Amino acid sequence: MPLVHANNIDINYEVQGEGEPLVLIPYLAADQACYAFQVADYAKRFTCYTVDLRGAGLSGKPEGVYTTELFADDVAAFMRSAGITSAHVSGLSLGAATGMWLAAKYPSLVKSLSLHSGWDATDPYLRVVVETWRTMAKGLGSVADMIIQGIFPWCFTPELYEAKPEYIDSLADFVRSRPMPPVDAFLRQSDAVLAHDATEVLGRIQAPTQITFGRFDAAVSTRFAAPLTEAIKDSELLVFEDCAHAPIYENVEEFNAQTLAFLTRHAA
16 A cells, blocks of 8 residues: 655555545554445545544654644645645544544635534533543553444444344454554553544635534434534535444445535536
């Protein structure tokens, strides 16, 4: 997989498909392969650039303070290094938080924006959830085990655990197969989640924006819908009724169909 040196770090990425550029930004601790189920469909219509954020995957993991604004600076530098003058941008969770900053700070780079399970600013409830993950990561000494034991139950509904235990197991195997960050790098990434506050810059977002949530997402629930839709002028809201935090895995077919429809509508 290719690497570019941008914003003083090595950024790992992969390219698949043909068409207008689509940059996919991963969620907390994940590498670029986290969107495998989406790229399978998106690549039929778009050139998909999946990146590893600072502190995850095969990208650099330097010391220092990580913020969602810094992640956005990294992605902007990556795009310029890769020769991408403008792209559709999509992200889930931390990827959405990063996308907000990217579209606000670098409007010329973002043709459309897709914010999935995103939030404007971290509130006390989300802070407690993330602090629990940090405690688990330090106690287990393994980010992969923390994700499977600590983050999965927030990502999926009880019904999915009941109906498809083998699917949950396969997703756990997928996590274990990927390059996981060391605990210290995870803590730096999660510091960015805890500190995220884009409320002052959301009004600068010019790109048409799709905002989605899972109905049963407790961590990043629809309590964040109004702050986002009211601040981002050209935005539309969609709720996946049978999903929690990760519709990208819980209802792949509907998620891909609804998000691809939005992307295609805003493609040339």
